[in-house]
Amino acid sequence: MYPDDETLARAAASGDRAAFGLLVARVYDRVYGYAVRLTGNPAEAEDLAQDLCAALPGKLRSFRGEAKLSTWLYRIAVNAARDRFRRQATRARAAAGWGDWEEARQAANAEEAARRDWLAEAMACLNDDLRETLALVLDGVSHAEAGAVLGVSEGTISWRISEAKKRLRAVRDADAAGESR
Structure with missing residues (x-):
């Protein structure tokens, strides 16, 4: 129906829901795969990829086609990951000193990381x-x-x-x- 991702992006930005659905179907696995490699955590990568796809309708309006859509999407994914890492660091700093509960949570997180x-x-x-x-x-x-x-x-x-x-x-x-x- 649509020959390439850039054409799909323009159609989706204009409100074509079918184009948006097809675009997400085409790019989701790439975005998720990148997020897994970046975070090392499939659950966190899934959240990151879903957040990106949820924000995509609004962001597509800013896609000017000066770069390949995949390059543009990776840039958005990099920024989203950086934002997520900053938020996690802020939460970790805020959580410091919460006593035994926080220590147990951090120990559980360390065990999960050791199994990757x-x-x-x-x-x-x-x-x-x-x-x-x-x-x-x-x-x-x-x-x-x-x-x-x-x-x-x-x-x-x-x-x-x-x-x-x-x-x-x-x-x-x-x-x-x-x-x-």
């Missing part, structure tokens, strides 16, 4: 720039597109990927040697 797969744990060791960059590239985004999403040059993306690989190798080697991270 190796890559999610290793990616958590990376700084925000490296983790965001690696999650985009693992999602199949080219270095040029990742640069556009994150607002940096393609060369910076290549350096970040190289640096992330180096740090992941160090984590792998430390795990193999039984060393702590």
Whole structure:
């Protein structure tokens, strides 16, 4: 019915519900997959992806088509994730000192994090720039597109990927040697 995502986005921004439904069906798995790699938590990724899709009708009105829709969506996802991480940090600071309940909650969260797969744990060791960059590239985004999403040059993306690989190798080697991270 609609040949490409950009055409769907324009139709959805004009109020075409069928176009919006088809657009969400096309992009949801990519947005969710990126969110999983970024957060390392499928439940949190689901919340993030659903929040993004819920906000999408209003945001589509600002889509100008200057970049690919996927690049534009990744940029929105990066911003939404950053906002979510800031809110979580604020809540964690506010919750500090709540006594035994907070300690038990934090212990339960630590146990859950310990059960995540190796890559999610290793990616958590990376700084925000490296983790965001690696999650985009693992999602199949080219270095040029990742640069556009994150607002940096393609060369910076290549350096970040190289640096992330180096740090992941160090984590792998430390795990193999039984060393702590």
